[in-house]
Amino acid sequence: MSVKGMPQILIIDDRITNQRILARLAESVEPGVSVRAFGDPLLALAWLETHDVDLVITDFKMPNLDGAEVTRRLRAMPRTADVPIVVVTVYDDRQFRLLALEAGATDFLLAPVDHVEFRTRVRNLLALWRHQVAARRQAERLRLDLEASERLRIDLMRESREALGQLIDTVPAMISAADAEGRVVFVNAAQAAAVGLSPDDLVGRDVTGLFGAERGALARTLHAQVFAEGDALPGFEEAMVRHDGVRLDLYTTKAPLRDAAGRVSAVLSTSIDITDRKRAEERLLHLAQHDPLTALPNRAYLGDRLRERCGHGRRSKDRFALHFLDLDRFKAVNDALGHQAGDRLLVQAARRLQAVVREGDVIARLGGDEFAILQQDIADASDAEHLAGRVLEAFRKPFRIGGRNISVSASLGITLYPADATAADELLRNADLAMYHAKAAGRLGFGFFRTEMDAAAQQAMRLEGELRHALTYRAFDLVWQPQVSLHTGRICGAEALLRWQHPQRGIVPPAQFLHLAEETGLIAPITEWALAAACAQGVAWAERRPGGLRVSVNLSPSLFATRDVHDMVLDALAVSGLDPTLLDLEITERVLVDKVDQVAATLHALREIGVTFSIDDFGTGYSSLAYAKSFPVQRLKIDQTFIARLDSDRADAAIVGAIISLARGLEMQAVAEGVETAEQVAALRRLGCDEVQGYFLREPITAGELTAMLDADIVHLAAG
Numbered sequence: 001m002s003v004k005g006m007p008q009i010l011i012i013d014d015r016i017t018n019q020r021i022l023a024r025l026a027e028s029v030e031p032g033v034s035v036r037a038f039g040d041p042l043l044a045l046a047w048l049e050t051h052d053v054d055l056v057i058t059d060f061k062m063p064n065l066d067g068a069e070v071t072r073r074l075r076a077m078p079r080t081a082d083v084p085i086v087v088v089t090v091y092d093d094r095q096f097r098l099l100a101l102e103a104g105a106t107d108f109l110l111a112p113v114d115h116v117e118f119r120t121r122v123r124n125l126l127a128l129w130r131h132q133v134a135a136r137r138q139a140e141r142l143r144l145d146l147e148a149s150e151r152l153r154i155d156l157m158r159e160s161r162e163a164l165g166q167l168i169d170t171v172p173a174m175i176s177a178a179d180a181e182g183r184v185v186f187v188n189a190a191q192a193a194a195v196g197l198s199p200d201d202l203v204g205r206d207v208t209g210l211f212g213a214e215r216g217a218l219a220r221t222l223h224a225q226v227f228a229e230g231d232a233l234p235g236f237e238e239a240m241v242r243h244d245g246v247r248l249d250l251y252t253t254k255a256p257l258r259d260a261a262g263r264v265s266a267v268l269s270t271s272i273d274i275t276d277r278k279r280a281e282e283r284l285l286h287l288a289q290h291d292p293l294t295a296l297p298n299r300a301y302l303g304d305r306l307r308e309r310c311g312h313g314r315r316s317k318d319r320f321a322l323h324f325l326d327l328d329r330f331k332a333v334n335d336a337l338g339h340q341a342g343d344r345l346l347v348q349a350a351r352r353l354q355a356v357v358r359e360g361d362v363i364a365r366l367g368g369d370e371f372a373i374l375q376q377d378i379a380d381a382s383d384a385e386h387l388a389g390r391v392l393e394a395f396r397k398p399f400r401i402g403g404r405n406i407s408v409s410a411s412l413g414i415t416l417y418p419a420d421a422t423a424a425d426e427l428l429r430n431a432d433l434a435m436y437h438a439k440a441a442g443r444l445g446f447g448f449f450r451t452e453m454d455a456a457a458q459q460a461m462r463l464e465g466e467l468r469h470a471l472t473y474r475a476f477d478l479v480w481q482p483q484v485s486l487h488t489g490r491i492c493g494a495e496a497l498l499r500w501q502h503p504q505r506g507i508v509p510p511a512q513f514l515h516l517a518e519e520t521g522l523i524a525p526i527t528e529w530a531l532a533a534a535c536a537q538g539v540a541w542a543e544r545r546p547g548g549l550r551v552s553v554n555l556s557p558s559l560f561a562t563r564d565v566h567d568m569v570l571d572a573l574a575v576s577g578l579d580p581t582l583l584d585l586e587i588t589e590r591v592l593v594d595k596v597d598q599v600a601a602t603l604h605a606l607r608e609i610g611v612t613f614s615i616d617d618f619g620t621g622y623s624s625l626a627y628a629k630s631f632p633v634q635r636l637k638i639d640q641t642f643i644a645r646l647d648s649d650r651a652d653a654a655i656v657g658a659i660i661s662l663a664r665g666l667e668m669q670a671v672a673e674g675v676e677t678a679e680q681v682a683a684l685r686r687l688g689c690d691e692v693q694g695y696f697l698r699e700p701i702t703a704g705e706l707t708a709m710l711d712a713d714i715v716h717l718a719a720g
């Protein structure tokens with residue numbers, strides 16, 4: 001509606017009278033109606049270019065434009081395209097009416113106009129027009145509302161897409177998508193930065209531009225799989241070289257992207273940088289596989305490599321050698337110069353080894369002073385022998401440590417693959433055995449594995465198991481050998497000798513198992529048992545015989561290295577209640593040479609409470625006689641080898657005589673072992689020996705048998 005809602009009616013009529021009549025009528029239709037009248041239709045049309053009207057009333061017959069033409073032109077103008085137009089005609093203007101209708105007229109009025117009809121028609125047309133305008137405005141408002149909300153939606157979408165894009169750009173992952181043709185359709189900032197280009201440079205290009213030739217080829221294969229199967233691929237690790245040359249480790253996943261119809265339209269690749277994690281893993285692996293001191297591979301690493309080689313080797317024809325190397329006097333160096341010096345020696349030893357092996361060979365430190373060399377691709381045993389020679393040669397020059405020259409030789413055991421064994425653990429055991437044999441043999445310094453070694457080792461293993469079993473099931477026993485005084489001719493003591501009741505082999509003498517017991521540490525519980533049994537027997541004899549009977553127990557040298565002998569002996573005495581002066585402990589010269597101070601302290605402490613000591617097998621060891629003086633020793637037991645040749649060998653007779661006078665000089669007793677004949681007894685008496693022990697009486701007997709002898713108080717030897 002035109003100005004302020006007031007209806008505006010336009011009247012076009014070439015006759016002034018009609019204009020006035022129509023204007024007056026129009027003004028009377030409603031209060032507030034404003035009327036504009038034109039005589040010239042062209043002027044009216046011109047005016048309408050800038051004015052709105054709500055109703056046009058035009059005469060049909062006019063000089064320059066008729067009502068039909070006016071109507072046509074009004075309809076062509078935007079302002080009046082829909083405005084009601086009433087054309088005034090006379091009765092016989094049927095023809096004109098038709099023309100006006102065709103031109104778009106809304107209604108007709110007959111001239112001369114009937115006032116009532118005019119007002120009614122005009123009022124109705126105005127009302128209709130108002131409706132129309134209102135409806136149109138509402139529609140317009142709706143349209144505008146719709147448009148606004150659509151704009152908002154588009155804005156929101158753009159914003160959220162931007163936000164998503166930003167989000168994807170800030171994610172610390174390389175994200176890209178490629179279509180079925182292998183073209184990049186999307187790249188995030190991280191992925192583009194890794195390539196050193198902008199996302200715009202990459203989109204539309206082939207994936208090889210993004211991933212590089214190798215990863216690109218792999219990506220194509222994997223993408224084809226995703227397109228074909230429509231499923232995400234399990235994540236996998238791969239490596240890439242960043243544009244600046246830095247190598248990165250990635251964890252990559254590939255997943256399908258689907259379009260609205262659910263078809264796979266692209267493959268989304270997401271890679272996260274796991275370089276740090278991989279480095280940490282590698283470091284941990286390195287630590288787990290290397291020795292921190294020498295930085296050499298360790299036993300675990302060697303085992304892995306060996307198993308690997310054994311796996312390959314069975315199919316291929318290659319051969320290799322495994323060398324085990326043990327430094328010969330390392331423990332002594334460690335004890336004498338301290339652990340730091342020992343460590344430095346090991347590091348230098350490792351460097352020397354590295355200098356003699358070929359590239360590709362593996363040197364490992366197995367622990368302590370043990371090393372191994374995996375010598376790759378040998379033609380035959382002589383190659384291994386050559387390397388062993390070079391290694392031993394490398395150790396011939398002394399090591400320079402803390403300003404001192406220290407000579408340390410090495411022993412080497414060699415086993416060959418596949419000749420000796422085809423399994424890693426077998427090879428390791430073979431080389432170890434060969435090394436032990438080489439060490440025991442001395443001289444050469446190295447030796448090859450032989451199958452007999454394995455048999456011996458297996459027997460030792462079986463024996464160890466049986467020994468443990470024997471300890472648990474108390475299969476040990478003591479037999480006794482009386483010692484007779486050459487002064488009184490009476491039994492003055494008895495030595496306890498260990499026996500093992502083996503279920504199959506019968507009675508096993510100590511020589512056959514003591515060595516193994518010492519190696520395995522089983523000697524400690526065995527000795528505890530022997531001490532307890534001997535002390536208990538000593539108590540039984542003390543109860544039967546006034547003054548009691550001295551009982552002697554043998555102590556292995558290895559006990560002094562590992563166990564607290566002092567506590568062990570005190571325990572046995574305490575539990576049994578034996579008078580300590582009735583306990584004699586036999587030790588060998590070897591004990592006195594090793595760990596002097598520690599052993600001396602133990603012996604003196606036990607001597608304080610009355611325990612006595614004998615040096616067993618005297619004359620076979622290397623102790624200087626002065627040693628014997630500084631230890632609280634009461635007896636020297638002359639080794640049976642000298643006694644056996646007493647009759648035949650004058651030199652041995654001289655030695656025995658010397659030992660006896662030495663004993664006297666040191667205020668010790670001389671005891672002869674292994675005495676078998678009456679002649680030997682006589683000779684020993686002449687030489688001034690104090691006590692004898694041996695088969696001349698009987699072979700070792702049971703405690704019961706010895707008790708019977710004591711009860712009878714048999715005197716076998718006439719006092720001298």
Ligand code: C2E
Pocket residue numbers: 481496497498509510511514527530553554555556586616617640673674675676693694695696700
């Ligand atoms: P040993 O202490 O020198 O013991 C003497 C060995 O010579 C004993 O052998 C004994 O049976 C043997 N023997 C004694 N008189 C004669 C003789 O007239 N002629 C000959 N041919 N041999 C004689 P056995 O019992 O086989 O013991 C061997 C070694 O085993 C002992 O030598 C001792 O060093 C060790 N031993 C024995 N029992 C124990 C023990 O309980 N603990 C430890 N640690 N070692 C023990």
Ligand code: MG
Pocket residue numbers: 495554586616
């Ligand atoms: Mg003995």
Ligand code: MG
Pocket residue numbers: 616617637639640673
């Ligand atoms: Mg002996």
